[in-house]
Structure formats: structure tokens, C-alpha cells
Amino acid sequence: MDIVKILQTYVQKMINNTPGMKILLLDDNTTQYISLIATQSTLLSKEVFLIDKIENTSREKMKHLKCICFLRPSSKSVQLMIDELRNPCYGSYYLYFSNILTKSQIERMAEADQQETVRELQEFYGDFCAINSNFYSLNLQNYQIFGDSLSTWNNETFKRTVEGLRAVLLALKKRPMIRYEKNSALGKRLASEINYQIQQESQLFDFRRYDTPPILLILDRKNDPVSPLLNQWTYQAMVHELIGINNGRVDLSKISDIKPDLKEIVLSADQDVFFKNNMYLNFGDLGVNIKNYVNEFQNRHHNSDNIESISDMKKFVEEYPEFKRLSGNVSKHVTLVSELSRLVSQNSLLEVSELEQNLACVNNNNDLKEVQNLIKRSNITNESKIKLVLLYTIRYGRQNINEVKELVQLLLQNGISEEQTRTIEQLIKYAELNERQNEETTTSTIFDKGKNVFKGLKGVENVYTQYTSKVADIIQSLLKGKLKDQFYPYIEGSIRDRPQDIVVFIIGGATYGEARDIAKLNEEIPNVRIIIGGTSIHNTKSFISFVKNATSVL
């Protein structure tokens, strides 16, 4: 169940089936999917010598090229494909679509192909971004999720989400039993639509029998607004929280005196072994490893000093692309880690994080005072201050609404705009904080009383990583057979066997922290495989703007 490998296998099949000089035509969506999982050199070595977008209408006729198209069957892309076939630029066409085509789309393309250039038409269900081997995203960060209330879907987004999640299941070859969160209207609608789709496309969903059916668990972000608000201390999650990962790329151009080749860097576990080994490690361990990494490189570098002349050296470097690659990689990670470390100390993130963790995990009499203290401090960012008030509101807001009001006043006094403080009101609405009356007795409380799943397994890691995301708790209960049907109902049927494969989907977006928790569970429990994903990937910034956007429908 390695979702990156599955997408790579799709791409390999596309390009291996067609020997000869090739161009790869993509659309806006598939460009993002492909750029995460394929490198230029793998494509080049398979004779893909040009990559272009189907949207680009100034392409030149090159009849001696074969054309491989990988497109999302959106009406726009299909129309562009039709135009292309009417007036073909290339000798022959091999069409792959990332989702299910309608009959009329096929007919329209067949009608347009008057010059009989199409050789192949297939559906390859790679209609999502594969971030890590067990983490995917539908990349819908620019879509409005909600319709005219927080309990209805936006129609377009709903259609797109169903298609995306359906593709994930097809790519994984899973025909799951579906569970959702009882209090999520969105989850219920999605669960029943996916169930309907599986029955509609029963031929496609006809897979080998499993010992026990896989579980698709549909969760709603509103039930865990805490995870995306916390500072992260593991490498990948931290980079996204503090700098931002956009489609596998990190923009470092704002760092002063940055070398031109480091202005934009790629973080890929698939192509970068150092990253693969460290992406889930906490910042402290990462620091040690990066030091060793530099030493290792310097040792190798030192050996090459034996080479006598400069031209020898030049030759050496040229002859060892591996060496060059390594040196590039070393400076990439050193730059990135030192930037993270600078941001941590500049914004006193250790202090902020400690309080965040306390707010998220334990009741503490001093919490109000400490939040007030940090709000008054100048070396703490406005974003951090708002975050602390948000976390305080989630934990204490229901009992102590006046304290929250005081905190908002304090924020205003300390230079935070009224517009920004409105976030607190918005989060209360989005997460339905006022409606969570009797929840302490159910399983779907936002805080699980500071319980840490990994505590039992590995001992307390450290004060900054006390909190484990709620999804990890839910999975643990599911594996123990303790996830109650009344709170997490099945859309159809039910099953008592312990699941062996689980696909999690979070409406409203997942986080890298959650992905890391799931990766850890996968490692700890080898007899279960879990994959997680969502409509998008959040850090605090994107989550706050998501909440703002969500409540704008009201």
C-alpha cells in the first residue's frame, strides 16, 4: 500500500509501453501529480524528451514524436484534447485519463480523431497527489468545501472529492467497508456517495477477496481543530508549518544571501535518502543527524584532496555525479535546518510550543496567566498569539467565555487587528464548540484527556511532542475493536474482524503531523497498513484561512 509507488507504476506503464522519442502532455492537475513522483532524469531515460501542458496552444507540430497524454477528465481538459486531435501536432497519441470518462467524452474524442492518430485510451486512476508513501491529498485547497451552511457540501467540491477519493480506492485496489463520524453531515453524505459509486462501478471495484475487508474511515476536521494549530517538531511537518511545502517544493528565496540553486528546493522521500530517513524525526535528533551527514560528506571530500591538480579535481567532480548530488543535498538540508532553527529562536517557538502542548494535553491552573504573559511579549509572532488564544478557547471556552473575551481584548491591546481576532469567533462556529455539551461521555471529544497513544509504547518523548493527533487515537481504538458503532457508524453492514488495511480521509484537510503519527503507527504495528489523506494539507496559516473561508458561507 505504497501510494507513491502506485503512481510511479502508472507513469512507468505509460512511458514504457511506448518506445521512441516522446512528448508528455499534462494539464494543470496532472502536472502537480507527476511533479511529486517523477524526476526529469527518470523521464529522460525513458525517452520523454519534451514535457508540456495541453493548455499551451503555441506548441509546434512535431510529427516524428509520439505523444503521451495524462489528463484529468475535466470538461476543460477533454475539450483541449478534442481540439488537439482535430489538428494533431504529433504522429501518434496515447491517452491516459486519471479518472472515469463518460461515454460522451469518449465519443466526442473518437469523433475528433479524424486523422486516426490515437493508438491507446486508458483510465489510470492516479487522480491525487501522493505526498508520502502513506499520505495523499486531493489538492483542493482552493475549493470552498461548504454549500450554504456548515452541514452541506458545495456541489462542485463534493463531486470533485468523490471522484478523487474514488480514484484513491481504485489505485489502492480497495473495496472498503465505510465508516464515518456520526456528528458529521458532510462525512455521512460522502460515505454514502462513495458507497453508491462502488456499487455503480462494481466491475471496476471487483478485486481479489480479502481475509477481512479494508476500512475507509471518513473523518471531519471540525472534530479535531487542535492538530493543525500546534507547532510541529518533526522535520517534514516543521518545514510545512514554518516555511511551507508546496507540491513537494520549498521556497527559500526569502532567506538573505541564498545561493541561486537553493532558492527553491525539492523535498522528496523518494529521491532523497537523507530526507527519507529523517522526515519523521524530531528536531533534536535531526540536528545530530545533519551534523553526521556533513561530517560524512567532508570525509569523502577530504579523500579527494589527494588528487593532485585542480584539473584532476574538476575531473573527479565531473566523473562522480553521485558526489555532486551529495554535495547539493548536504547544502540543501543544512540551509533548511538552519533556517528552521533561526525561526524557532527568533519567534521563541519553544516557549510557545510548550504552552500549546499543555493547553492541548492537560488542564492546568496557570494556563490563563501564561497565555496572557506570552501575548504581552514582543518576540512572539501575532500568529502564535492568536493560536494560543484559539487553543485556550477550545479547551476552556465553553466554561469561561469571559476569559476568552478578556484574551481577545488583550490581543487588541497588543497590536493585533480586529480582523485577525475574528478568527476566534470563526473557529467556535466551525468546530461547533458551543454545541459540544455532553461530549465528555462520548468518544468524539476533541481532547482525549491528554492521553498519548505512544506513551505506552515508547515512553514520553518530550514535552513538545506530548500531543498525538486524534486520528491516531481513533485508529488505535479501531484496531482494538473499541471504536463504537454509535459514534462511528458503518454506512452499510458491519464487520467484527480486526481490520488489516485502513484508508483514512479527512474532510477539511489533513496535516503532516497526522501523516507522521500514522507512519509511526505503521511502523509499530506491522500487521496493519494505514494510509491517510484529505481534501488538502494544512499548516496553521492555511487552516486559519480555511476556517475563515468556511464561515464566510454563513
Added chain:
Amino acid sequence: MSAYLARSKRTFGVKAQDNNNNSSENENLLNVNLSIDNEVEYNKRNVVLSPEASLLTMDSISLKNNYFECPICNEEIFGIFQLNNHLDIVHTENQSGNVILSIFRKTQKITEDITGAKTNIKNVQPIINKSHWEKSSIDDKCSYPECKKQLGIRNGKQNCYCCGKLFCDMHTNFSMRLSELAKPDSNSPNWFKVCQSCYTSREGYNNAEGQHKSLTHIFLEARKNNIEKLCLEENLLILRLEKLAKSLSVLHEKKGVSVNQRAIEQSVVQWKEDSSTYQCYRCNSRFGKVRNRRHHCRLCGQLFCNDCLEELPLYRDIKDETTLIGTTKSCNHCKRIVFRQKEMNTKEKLPQEAKLYEQIKFNQSIVDSMLPKYNELLLKLSLKSSGTFSKDSYQEAALYREKLIKNFHQIDLLSKRILKLPANSKYHRTLQTNIAKGSIIFLQNNMITLKMLPEKDEINVINEDIEKTKRIKEINVAMEALNDQYSMLQGYYQDALFNRKFDNAKILEESIQDITLEIEKLKVELEEINF
């Protein structure tokens, strides 16, 4: 989960020293260390025995295929009979285990009271073949690759119900449905404990191939139907075109004689009445009296605006370029259909980079077939003790090596030639650069694996002759490249002159001179060598 391996605790920033660091040095030491770890682990297990933990998952107890936690080691186990079995195999030798056992038996009794099922657990045991089971002895080690834990009280001892080998608890913490013959069978009602290898090597378990659906057949069928219809239209339009061409050429011959051209055109196809529509048949733009006037397509007779109409060349025989006799107007739909076959059959001239790339591919295919053979020979040579390997295989390897290097060299030269080709557009330039990049990647991937031959003094392969012939070949290749460039540049030079782009012409002329000089130089060197 028995994965209570003693793990190093982490304080922030520093990893505590792992006490297993120097373990690989001494087998005995290793065992000692392990058993210390196991003591720790064991104590932990005892700690876990709080009443809460040992009460099992009371709410989910039934006698079918439920999942239980072993009250002693917390392992997840399917079915009561297997839990019983597990307790017998793993925990009986153990004093404190017996205490637990009695707790368990008690719970079991409670369960029976609740469910009213007073069946003997041993009778519920499903039938399964155990004839292939590895026999247990005093000194068993876990069969999982690279585990090798001593089996017994501490690490557990358990036959995999599938392969029958003995494993530790950690590596048998997996469950599968098995048939009576102990083979994986998803239809079987019974779950069994299996090892990690059997679990993960199940058919389809690690499949990286996603679902796909081929629609090629449906597409081609739809296209075929469509083309059939299209051919009828195509034939009709070609007939009209040829008729139009014929009548107009007659018109040309009878110069001066006034013939109504419109009448001829309308005799080919009936024109739509001007008043029949107020908008363009294609783009729906409204016609006006002065602006956006209506025009007829001469092939289909429909009304179009000026923008939707194209110039249509008239051939007396559409298959013969030389029969062009003039032009007329048609809509682009008609034009596309009438010239469809012609467009399909025209072959674009293969650009230079494509030709060179064909050669690169040829060289690459030689490398691909030769490199494995060479490596095989090398392996053979290195296996035989030095001095005794046969002269023949050494020479054969040397020959392979020489050929490989020659092909690498050739690929390198060709890719450089591609880079030097003139490009008449951004796209061609990108294409050329990427082909060259691709062949460099090929070289990098394959040259690294090209190992040196072992030293051998008596065979002095390199002599002057070889050196000379090598150089001659190089020069010939280079000359070929230069000649290609020369003729191409000449072509561009003529074009530039013709288009009166004198700036370009001047630059091109200079390049031509450079190349001529270079060619001369090589010629001289070649003569010297041959002399």
C-alpha cells in the same frame, strides 16, 4: 503488541546511548545483552497485569473469531482456542504464567456463564494440517530473516500455521484465513496465527499496480463508425472539389468568353438561400448588410461569416500536387475533411536530431546487450585465482571492454553533435538539449558499472597500432559531423540570402568558414597518420 523492545528514551535534542551498540562483536555478549533486555521486557509484562488489562475485552467476547489480548504478554490473538493454545505453548513453563492462567480460566468461566456456551474449547479447534510443522527443541531460533532470537519463555515460541516454521512472538503476531491444507484462503472461516513472511508474501499484498481500464477498444470502435460516415462525406466533397476544379479550368481555357462562375459553383452544390439564416453556421455571429457579410462554402453550400471561411486550393486530382489550378473558399470543416487523407499521408521530413538519435539508440542497444556479458566475464575472471585464468577469456573481456568504450564514445560524440545542430525554434532547441541530457544520463548510469579489467602484464593490449586506428576512427566520425553541419549551414545561408536577412547571412558565412578550417585541419592529420 509484544513490541516492547527496550528502546532508548529520548530527551529533547539528544539521543540516549543505545546499550546494544557494540553487540555484533561477540555472540555470547550478545546473548547476555539480549537477556538483560528481555528481563526488562519481562518485568514490564508483569507490570501490565493490572486487573483492567487482564479482564480482556469483556464486551467483545464470544466463541467465534474474536480478537483477544493475551493477559500475560498482551499479544493480539484471534479466537479463544488460539489464545488457549498460545498460553499452552508460550506461558506454561512459567510460574507466574500459571497464576495468570488461572485468572484466564476464571474469565473463561464467566464468559461461559454469560454466553451460556459450555463447549470445550479444544473441540472448537478447526481442522488444519500440521504435518509440516517444525519440531520444537531446546535450542530453537526464530526463523524470520535476521531475527534469530532464542525461542522460549521470553521471546515466545510459535509455529506459523502456514509455513510451519518456528518463530518468536513478534514475528507471529499476524493472522490469516487458512484452508484445511494450511494454505492462504480468504474463503476459509478460520483465522490462524502466521509469521510475518507468510503474511506479507500473500498474493497481491504488495501489489503496486493500481486498477486500470482500457477503453482503446471502445474508442476505436466509435472512431471506426465515425470514419465510415466521414468517408461518405469525404467522397462527396472530393467529387465536388474535382468537379469545381474541372469546370473552372475550362473557364480559364475559354478566356474572354463570359461564363457565369457562380452558376458553375452552384451547379456543384446547392447554395443555401441568403434569407434562410441570419447567423454564421459555425460561430453563430450575426450577419449584417455591410459588416460581417455572409459567404457560401463552395463545398457544402452553408452560410458562413468571413472569419470562418478559408482559402481552398483546387486540384483537378486531389492526389496530385501538380494539378493545382486555383483557389476557392470553403468552411474549415469541409477543408479538413477534403484534405484529411492527404494530411494523414504527408510525411514530415525527419529532423537532423531525430536521425542522430536513431544512431544513439543503436549504440545504446549494443551497450545494453554487451554490458551484462562483460560483467559476467569479469566475475568469472575474478573468481579464478589470479594467474590461472585463461588467456582466452581475458582477451574476450578486453575485447568487450574496448567495444563498450567505443560505443560510449560514439554516444558521447553523437550527443555533442546534436547539441551543435542549429535549431529553428525554441522547441527544437529543448528537444536537442534533452536528447543530449538523456544520453549523458545513459552514459553515467552505465559507465560507472564498467569496471576495470584486472591487471595483467603479459598481455599488452595497448599498442601503437590500436592507438592509430582509434584516432583514425575518431577523425572520421568528427569529419562526418562537420560535413553534416557544413551542408546544413549552407542551406541556412542560402535561405538567409534568399530572404535578404544579411545579418544572419554574415554570421552563417563566418561559421561556414570556421567549419571549413576545422575540416581542413582534420584532413591534414588524417594524411599524416596514414602516411
